[in-house]
Amino acid sequence: MKFDILTLFPALVDSILSESIIGRARAAGIIEVRAHQIRDFACNKHNNVDDTPYGGGNGMVMAAPPIDRCFKAVLETLPANETRRTVYLSPKGKLFDQETAKRLASYDRLILLCGHYEGVDQRAIDRFADEEISIGDYVLTGGELPACILVDAVSRLIDGVLASPECHEEESIASGLLEYPQYTRPPVWEGEEVPAILLSGDHAKIDAWRLERSLELTKERRPDLYEAYLALHPPKPPKAKRKPKTPPPEGGED
Numbered sequence: 001m002k003f004d005i006l007t008l009f010p011a012l013v014d015s016i017l018s019e020s021i022i023g024r025a026r027a028a029g030i031i032e033v034r035a036h037q038i039r040d041f042a043c044n045k046h047n048n049v050d051d052t053p054y055g056g057g058n059g060m061v062m063a064a065p066p067i068d069r070c071f072k073a074v075l076e077t078l079p080a081n082e083t084r085r086t087v088y089l090s091p092k093g094k095l096f097d098q099e100t101a102k103r104l105a106s107y108d109r110l111i112l113l114c115g116h117y118e119g120v121d122q123r124a125i126d127r128f129a130d131e132e133i134s135i136g137d138y139v140l141t142g143g144e145l146p147a148c149i150l151v152d153a154v155s156r157l158i159d160g161v162l163a164s165p166e167c168h169e170e171e172s173i174a175s176g177l178l179e180y181p182q183y184t185r186p187p188v189w190e191g192e193e194v195p196a197i198l199l200s201g202d203h204a205k206i207d208a209w210r211l212e213r214s215l216e217l218t219k220e221r222r223p224d225l226y227e228a229y230l231a232l233h234p235p236k237p238p239k240a241k242r243k244p245k246t247p248p249p250e251g252g253e254d
Contacts, residue, residue: 001105001158002032002082003151004074006067007114008049009144010035016148025161033151034074038062041069050117059118067113067124074111082108086130087150089114089143093132096150098173100133104150105157112150114143176229178217180210 005013013035018026025031039047043065050060071086078084085107094100104110113120113129125132135146155161183194197209219226 064121064124084109088129089146116142180213
């Protein structure tokens with residue numbers, strides 16, 4: 001899986017995506033992340049990439065020409081036979097979720113455009129972006145952190161990035177439920193004990209306990225997910241109790 005990130009702050013993107021699991025996956029060649037400095041494609045002596053908005057208003061808008069040149073320079077380096085998708089990280093986009101991460105993970109390459117200031121000239125978005133994605137209903141100073149979140153979420157789904165597929169299949173949200181509580185050593189900490197069932201060694205009972213806790217947490221904190229999960233996994237009706245056989249009357253017939 002390959003990611004090309006068009007940004008004004010490549011060092012920020014690179015520093016975040018060079019640590020921990022994603023950093024190791026990059027070092028191993030499982031994923032590739034390239035951050036491209038849009039400012040390198042400015043067309044004036046001051047390397048300006050923004051200008052005042054037509055119609056007035058506060059702030060500055062990223063201009064289309066530098067983005068156009070940066071995008072085309074990236075395209076010139078790419079093989080023709082790969083599948084790719086271009087995403088503009090925008091508060092106006094569709095809300096990012098696990099299903100979107102799965103869909104994006106099916107491409108060979110993602111090209112991510114990070115806005116800044118008051119956003120990007122709409123003409124550049126219309127020309128290059130296949131879709132716009134938002135990571136939440138709040139405002140950030142730029143698209144770099146959302147881009148890193150998207151890379152992280154998508155990369156975890158790529159074979160070899162995590163130790164095993166179960167690592168991402170059983171996580172909160174991915175399974176359709178919030179994850180059950182987790183515990184580790186020591187078994188007693190400041191008077192608080194690990195639930196005894198987790199120390200029992202009975203994996204069937206442990207699985208049942210974890211599912212029950214996941215259902216409880218999801219119902220309490222994310223009723224929307226809980227209802228969606230129940231629609232796909234309706235509870236099984238309880239088995240009807242067998243009526244005890246009536247014993248034959250004592251004694252024989254007259």
